[in-house]
Amino acid sequence: MNTLLLSALAFVGGVFLAMQGGLNAQLGVLLKNPLLASLVAFFTSACYAFIVVVTTVKDIPTLPQLKQVPYYLWFCGGLFSVLGIGLYYYTIPKLGISTMISLGLCGQLVFSVVAGHFGWFDLPTQPINYLKAIGVAAMLAGIILINQ
Secondary structure, X not given: OOHHHHXXXXXXXXXXXXXXXXXXXXXXXXXXXXXXHHHHHHHHHHHHHHHHHHHHXXXXXXXXXXXXXXHHHHHHHHHHHHHHHHHHHHHHHHHOHHHHHHHHHHHHHHHHHHHHHHOHHHOOOOOOOHHHHHHHHHHHHHHHHHOO
């Protein structure tokens, strides 16, 4: 897949995340509990993912392959997902969607630049250079302008 198509898919994914944040925050307000909205979202997501996996996956991992996965990888992603999404659903009704999403993206971007610099999570190292630093500074300036 070429970079332009992948970039478009990433952009659309961001739109979907903002949409689900807004819709599920509204669900959390109506249910009077953002964690209950998270539970509903994760349950329905699991159902959709199950359907996609059953209809598309051809190679199921073997038991020895499953045993090679470090135990923390089975649990930590889900924990951070619940915490992050729960915080989105809690703060969107209080801050507004543009403020929450801009601050959330800021947190994601700053963390990803640092994690990429050090190669955390066994991902490729992407050193911080002056262009990335300028980009992060520009993003921070944009967030300040968005939230004024």
